[in-house]
Amino acid sequence: MxxxxxxxxxxxxxxxxxxxxxxxxxxxxxxxxxxxxxxxxxxTPDHVVERLCKEAHNPVHHRYPSYEGLLEFRAAVAGWYERRFGVHLDPRTEVVTLIGSKEGIAHISWCYVDPGDVNLVPDPGYPVYHTGTILAGGEVYRLPLRPERGFLPDLSAVPSEVARRAKLLFLNYPNNPTGAVATLQFFADVVAFARQYDLLVCHDAAYSEIGFDGYRAPSFLQVPGAKEVGIEFHSLSKTYNMTGWRLGWAAGQAEAIEALGRVKTNIDSGVFQAIQLAGVEALTGSQxxxxxxxxxxxxxxxxxxxxxxxxxxxxxxxxxxxxxxxxxxxxxxxxxxxxxxxxxxxxxxxxxxxxxxxxxxxxxxxxxxxxxxxxxxxxxxxxxxxxxxx
Ligand SMILES: Cc1ncc(COP(=O)(O)O)c(C=O)c1O
The missing domain is CATH 3.90.1150.10 (Aspartate Aminotransferase, domain 1)
Incomplete structure (x- = not known):
């Protein structure tokens, strides 16, 4: 067929x-x-594995998990953001648990993109921004990332008729594949752009914890106003060597978090609670x-x-x-x-x-x-x- x-x-x-x-x-x-x-x-660090083993024996976790994720996990995420970036998040409305960040990145287009709508996607970029857009029936407008601009997109080069049609702007710093990093000033310019064209910024921060020579990446959500125009995807995959566990989250604008949760309620049934509690251990335990x-x-x-x-x-x-x-x-x-x-x-x-x-x-x-x-x-x-x- x-x-x-x-x-x-x-x-x-x-x-x-x-x-x-x-x-x-x-x-x-x-x-x-x-x-x-x-x-x-x-x-994965031992204490995280041990927590999984312990929780896996508890029959409470053998049943369906809650759709939006255990509050305990979302609260651990909020606590981590507060300590790491000084960003305050309401774990009930501004954080949703994901089956790895890839899942949320793929599904966010389903929340906002109708056929004919446009997403602004970095090129080169993690392929799921592109495929998620296509699966939702949308069109991709490529934002070239060039070495001479430090692999940051030139938002002023996006034609205004395209920007007006755009729903989502995907960004990712520290960047895969270029290794580039972004400053808070760049993120502030992004917030202004998102306000001007009424679009949702989807910042993918999967690599924020891996820095060299003392470098520590900022969060998009640190910029004033960011939480009104955007969300940040994050993951335990790279920070805690947990790619196989499939655990991540999205945090930020409450309406977008609700929309993502609503799509997920209709598609998946959440993450095994024992894994979420192991995630709590990762985020709150020894770093x-x-x-x-x-x-x-x-x-x-x-x-x-x-x-x-x-x-x-x-x-x-x-x-x-x-x-x-x-x-x-x-x-x-x-x-x-x-x-x-x-x-x-x-x-x-x-x-x-x-x-x-x-x-x-x-x-x-x-x-x-x-x-x-x-x-x-x-x-x-x-x-x-x-x-x-x-
Ligand atoms: C930029 C970026 N975002 C997201 C992901 C997905 O990570 P996960 O679904 O394991 O959280 C990856 C994985 O390689 C990545 O490179």
Whole structure:
């Protein structure tokens, strides 16, 4: 039977295709080093796992969870925002629990986008902003992120007739895939833009806790007025090495939080309560692990930047996140370069075009592998003569 138009234009999820290529290479006996997906390789902190084990034995949690999420979890989120950013949130109306932030990012378009409406989407960007828009029947207007602007979008370049039709503005800092960061001044300009055109800002802060050399990312919600025009998506995935647990939240404008909760009530039945309580443990317990994690990624970042520079690459070390974004050498597209590196070295990098047209000319390296494997990957590049020529 023919599939619906809504999914006809959906590309295969980038990482599903990369997984397939890795499996194929491994089957041929290649010792593949994947610098592809951003999936933390370190385990979830012990105290969080222990809390899950304890709660999993409680039959109260074996029943359906509440739709909007346990109040205890939402209160832990509000407490975390207060301590970390000085932002005050009402856990009852301004926080909703998500099955990982990806789920909320995909569903927010369902709340606001009718066929023909427009979302403003960073390019390159995390693919779900785009696909969520398409699934809701909306149109994507791409906001190019260019190195010369520090990978921040130029909102003044959005034609006013497009901005007037726009419903959502997606942003993400610290940024995947570019590693760029944003200032509070930039967020203040975003608030003014959202007010001018009456649109909802959806800021994705999945990487806010991973900073280097003392850098700490701000929250969009810190800017005066932000809570009236926007929401922030967040996740335990990267901060606490919990990608497999599927736990996140959205916080901010009460109307948007209610709308998202309403859509979710009709689609899913919430997150296993034992997992939410483990999330409470993560947010309220010892944060020692977070600094240790930043130190570990920083060491890996330095290994990647050092090796790339040695091979002639013009790269600046990112201040945050778990990725290095680098230009492909002259004569390659991002796909042909990634293919060469996989074929000749058994090393997976992600082609930039997978994050949108604006990612063409770049590739992404994830810092989710041990330093020794990073060094081994670049040893292979050196042996094969993979160097940068602009
Ligand atoms: C920018 C960004 N946002 C959101 C997510 C989704 O995270 P999760 O659904 O695990 O919370 C990711 C995952 O890689 C990401 O890179």
């Amino acid at each position: 023919k599939t619906a138009k809504r999914i006809e234009n959906l590309p295969p999820y980038l990482f599903a295709e990369i997984d397939r290529q890795i499996a194929e290479a491994r089957q041929k006996g290649v010792d593949v080093i994947s610098l592809g997906i951003g999936d933390p390789d370190r385990p 020692e692990h977070v600094q240790a994690m930043c130190n570990l990624y920083q060491e890996r970042r330095d290994a990647v930047i050092g090796a790339l520079r040695e091979l002639g690459w013009p790269v600046t070390p990112p201040q945050a996140g778990i990725y290095v974004w680098a230009p492909v050498p002259a004569g390659y597209t991002s796909v042909s370069f990634a293919a060469r590196v996989l074929e000749e070295c058994g090393v997976v990098v992600t082609p930039g075009v997978g994050y949108g047209e604006g990612g063409e000319g770049f590739f992404r390296i994830s810092l989710c592998v041990p330093k020794e494997r990073i060094e081994e990957a670049f040893r292979r590049w050196r042996q094969r003569g993979i160097v940068f020529r602009g």
